[in-house]
Amino acid sequence: MARLTLPVIQGKVRELSSRGPFVLYGKANPFVAREGIPYLALALAVAALLYRYCGAACAVIPLCVFGLLLLLFRDPRRSSSAVALGVVSPVDGEVVKVETTSKCAVQGEAYRVEIRINSFGTYTARSPVEGRIMDLGTRTGELGPDCPTNALWLQTDEGDNLVLQFRDYRLGLAPQAFLRFGERVGQGHRFANLRLAGLVDLYLPISTRIEVEEGQKVLAGIDLIGHLPQR
Numbered sequence: 001m002a003r004l005t006l007p008v009i010q011g012k013v014r015e016l017s018s019r020g021p022f023v024l025y026g027k028a029n030p031f032v033a034r035e036g037i038p039y040l041a042l043a044l045a046v047a048a049l050l051y052r053y054c055g056a057a058c059a060v061i062p063l064c065v066f067g068l069l070l071l072l073f074r075d076p077r078r079s080s081s082a083v084a085l086g087v088v089s090p091v092d093g094e095v096v097k098v099e100t101t102s103k104c105a106v107q108g109e110a111y112r113v114e115i116r117i118n119s120f121g122t123y124t125a126r127s128p129v130e131g132r133i134m135d136l137g138t139r140t141g142e143l144g145p146d147c148p149t150n151a152l153w154l155q156t157d158e159g160d161n162l163v164l165q166f167r168d169y170r171l172g173l174a175p176q177a178f179l180r181f182g183e184r185v186g187q188g189h190r191f192a193n194l195r196l197a198g199l200v201d202l203y204l205p206i207s208t209r210i211e212v213e214e215g216q217k218v219l220a221g222i223d224l225i226g227h228l229p230q231r
Contacts, residue, residue: 033123035176035193036073043069071120075190078122078221082187085228087128087208089218090164091200092121098214104147104203106161111204113225115218117197124190125164125175126221128202129228131156133191135181152177152192154185160205160228168198188221205229 032040047062097114104110134153151165166175173195185191204210207229212218218225 031076032070032073033075033193036069036123040066040069040073073123074120075123078188078219082130083224083227085158085230086187087162087202087204087225087228088126088188089115089220089223089225090125090128090202091115091194091218091220092118093200093218094118095212095214095216095218096199098210098212100206101203104151104163104165104201106163106203106205109206111206111208111210111226113202113204113210113212115200115202117194117200119196119198122220123194124220125166125192125194125200126188127154127185127191128164128187128225129154129156129160129162130185130187131162132184133177133179133181134161150174156228158228158231162205163201163203165201165203166194166197166199167201170196170198173197 043062043066047059047066050062051059093115095113096116097112099112100109101112102109103112131154134155147163148165151163154162154164156162175192175194175197177192179185179191202225204226205228208226209229210226211224212226217223
């Protein structure tokens with residue numbers, strides 16, 4: 001995701017404002033993530049060619065590869081009602097740790113919720129809240145120290161700041177956001193391809209009411225991680 005400066009973000013916001021109400025991004029995908037469609041098509045084409053010219057036995061391996069890729073890139077549609085001030089899980093997985101921290105803290109001390117990502121869960125990460133994607137490279141004091149610039153910063157309309165940091169990349173494939181700085185995203189809407197990330201840290205304001213426990217299974221865009229404070 002390309003880095004933008006604050007003036008560019010502000011210009012983008014003014015441009016969107018001039019067009020009327022903000023558009024919430026994160027529209028529905030097919031059953032599989034778009035990023036995986038070329039790989040699935042290739043595996044299926046190889047299976048078809050081997051079946052035609054070499055027999056059914058030779059097509060078994062590419063068909064197995066196709067099945068594994070289908071599991072990896074699966075991106076099921078999920079219906080969930082928006083929860084006011086709610087924070088939903090960005091990924092399918094298991095809560096590993098819930099703790100307080102000052103590293104990459106949001107407006108001082110923060111909660112850090114660590115989630116182990118299910119490799120065969122949904123392929124795309126979903127926004128935990130409705131808000132705007134901000135640029136960590138332009139932060140001006142809201143976020144604490146030691147916050148990597150490759151993390152994702154979301155800011156709600158109420159001014160609450162949340163940070164997602166993906167790590168433990170397999171094969172060196174880092175997640176890739178397909179929304180840009182300054183754009184808005186709805187709660188539970190898709191905003192990034194997880195690829196082969198193994199863990200995600202979700203940093204929340206310390207005033208958040210946490211709703212999960214360590215060891216709990218969560219589904220992206222559906223299960224609540226917590227509730228942000230009322231203003």
